Amino acid sequence: MSDTTATPAANKPAWLHNAVGYEVYVRSFADSTGNGIGDLMGITERLEYLAWLGVDIVWITPCYPSPMADHGYDVADYVDVEPIFGDLEAMQELIGRAHELGLKVVLDIVPNHSSDQHRWFRAAVEDPSGPYRDYYLWRDPAPGGGPPNNWVAHFGGPAWTLDEASGQYYCHLFLPEQPDLNWRNPALRAEFEQTLEFWFERGIDGFRIDVAHALIKDSEFRDNPQIADLAGITHPREQFRCFEHRYDLQQSESLEIYRAWRRIAERYDTALIGETYVLDSAGLADLVPGDGLHLGFWFAPMTMPWTAPDIEQTLRETSERLGDRVGWVQSSHDESRPATRFGGGERGRRRSLAFAAMLFGLPGVPFIYQGEELGLEDGDVPPELRSDPIATRNVGAVGRDVCRTPMPWEPGHNLGFSNADETWLPLGHDAEDSVAVQRQNPEAHVHKMRSLLRFRRQLSDLDPAVTWTEAPAGVVAFRRGDHLFVLNANDEAVTMTPGGTWSVVHRTGVGQTPDSSETILLEGAETVVAKHTA
Numbered sequence: 001m002s003d004t005t006a007t008p009a010a011n012k013p014a015w016l017h018n019a020v021g022y023e024v025y026v027r028s029f030a031d032s033t034g035n036g037i038g039d040l041m042g043i044t045e046r047l048e049y050l051a052w053l054g055v056d057i058v059w060i061t062p063c064y065p066s067p068m069a070d071h072g073y074d075v076a077d078y079v080d081v082e083p084i085f086g087d088l089e090a091m092q093e094l095i096g097r098a099h100e101l102g103l104k105v106v107l108d109i110v111p112n113h114s115s116d117q118h119r120w121f122r123a124a125v126e127d128p129s130g131p132y133r134d135y136y137l138w139r140d141p142a143p144g145g146g147p148p149n150n151w152v153a154h155f156g157g158p159a160w161t162l163d164e165a166s167g168q169y170y171c172h173l174f175l176p177e178q179p180d181l182n183w184r185n186p187a188l189r190a191e192f193e194q195t196l197e198f199w200f201e202r203g204i205d206g207f208r209i210d211v212a213h214a215l216i217k218d219s220e221f222r223d224n225p226q227i228a229d230l231a232g233i234t235h236p237r238e239q240f241r242c243f244e245h246r247y248d249l250q251q252s253e254s255l256e257i258y259r260a261w262r263r264i265a266e267r268y269d270t271a272l273i274g275e276t277y278v279l280d281s282a283g284l285a286d287l288v289p290g291d292g293l294h295l296g297f298w299f300a301p302m303t304m305p306w307t308a309p310d311i312e313q314t315l316r317e318t319s320e321r322l323g324d325r326v327g328w329v330q331s332s333h334d335e336s337r338p339a340t341r342f343g344g345g346e347r348g349r350r351r352s353l354a355f356a357a358m359l360f361g362l363p364g365v366p367f368i369y370q371g372e373e374l375g376l377e378d379g380d381v382p383p384e385l386r387s388d389p390i391a392t393r394n395v396g397a398v399g400r401d402v403c404r405t406p407m408p409w410e411p412g413h414n415l416g417f418s419n420a421d422e423t424w425l426p427l428g429h430d431a432e433d434s435v436a437v438q439r440q441n442p443e444a445h446v447h448k449m450r451s452l453l454r455f456r457r458q459l460s461d462l463d464p465a466v467t468w469t470e471a472p473a474g475v476v477a478f479r480r481g482d483h484l485f486v487l488n489a490n491d492e493a494v495t496m497t498p499g500g501t502w503s504v505v506h507r508t509g510v511g512q513t514p515d516s517s518e519t520i521l522l523e524g525a526e527t528v529v530a531k532h533t534a
């Protein structure tokens with residue numbers, strides 16, 4: 001037990017306060033070995049760029065040994081490194097270099113499921129009476145035969161696969177190659193607590209916890225209520241939405257797991273960040289109480305339409321309920337990129353940056369996803385080159401490859417990502433999009449993001465209370481102390497007269513900024529931050 005007497009809200013790691021994270025999708029960031037796939041050494045070589053950009057935390061997607069059915073989210077050993085990505089020594093070098101540069105390193109842990117090639121699952125299948133059987137979720141077929149209940153997998157089909165040898169089904173909320181672990185088993189819990197310590201001892205600063213909202217399932221495996229007709233629905237995401245996930249997701253007993261992890265994390269001053277794919281803020285707040293996860297990701301911005309009421313609603317309720325316990329994101333390796341979603345081209349880029357500035361103004365920790373700082377749009381991945389199992393296993397589903405195309409570093413062969421003849425996904429961008437070309441142009445998106453990151457550093461002492469404010473049509477505004485954050489969702493310029501005199505301290509567009517004025521001028525798709533002067 002930790003002997004701290006601080007309140008739960010206060011005993012988060014101090015370094016998390018006002019920090020900004022950066023997600024690295026390891027396969028697509030930088031390839032140092034010439035096999036067309038990114039790796040840890042490639043990340044280490046590029047850390048200086050991230051320090052230049054001005055982020056504080058680097059989150060690295062799973063890099064454990066894996067058969068790669070879901071590109072690393074199917075883990076075959078939690079305490080080693082996938083040889084394609086390097087080895088434990090390469091990880092140690094990465095951590096060491098990051099710390100020299102003042103960057104924290106967060107690993108992605110995948111506790112909801114392992115790979116079907118993990119030795120625990122092999123043993124569970126080979127010896128149904130042995131101790132590892134109960135590391136997974138096994139059920140007899142339904143009385144009339146077939147899967148034990150109506151749960152569906154996120155990636156298509158039923159959440160159950162039959163093991164013919166034993167005649168039992170095992171549960172998997174994702175692919176059949178990703179069997180779900182049994183979190184009611186104390187032996188399994190002990191294995192993961194040792195895994196956390198293994199990585200914390202090596203200097204890791206925290207974990208992003210995959211599928212943090214689903215570790216515990218209903219003990220009776222009851223059917224989920226069906227809320228829409230499945231007929232004719234082929235996309236796995238739409239199938240998933242045909243059910244109320246009362247029994248497979250968000251079971252409150254999951255909180256006990258994070259309380260135990262929190263006690264370990266506090267010994268190392270490390271952070272627990274939940275991948276909490278819960279799209280209602282009350283449900284999210286239930287998962288992120290004081291003594292469990294430090295942060296929970298809020299994913300509603302990923303599917304938010306671009307209108308002022310939608311933007312305010314998406315931010316406001318969650319901010320009010322969770323305060324500084326939110327991981328804010330508008331992009332990830334799972335979703336279409338925001339510049340594309342928000343309209344594409346220059347307009348989509350401007351909107352994405354304006355939205356980022358609002359996330360940066362709220363209490364909590366914003367994360368940007370590699371390439372977001374470049375304003376990248378989705379890459380084009382023709383059907384025959386698609387690699388995401390959502391696309392390869394479901395007819396007509398585009399899948400997530402479009403946001404995973406290789407990072408464009410500089411003009412030339414494979415845009416500096418890799419020396420290989422071919423990269424694991426095709427290149428999705430042009431030389432003009434690349435880091436090197438953008439760095440030479442002071443007007444480029446990367447400089448605007450960098451300037452926003454620098455501005456954020458000055459906000460450390462802002463009043464934590466957020467007051468949402470009346471604003472003209474198409475405009476979203478909140479105040480924090482003497483600072484006013486205003487996003488103009490319109491394409492046309494507008495003015496706002498909030499009362500008093502204001503001086504603009506940051507803007508995401510390129511407009512002229514008067515020294516001090518009663519009127520704030522906002523260009524289309526721009527966020528302005530103004531400070532009250534009188």
Ligand code: TEU
Pocket residue numbers: 070073074110154174210211237275277333334
């Ligand atoms: O994603 C889990 C998850 O909840 C999302 O897949 C979500 O269901 C989806 O975006 C909504 O359509 C995590 C990882 O981020 C993802 O890459 C993995 O494939 C998945 O877990 C399985 O480990």
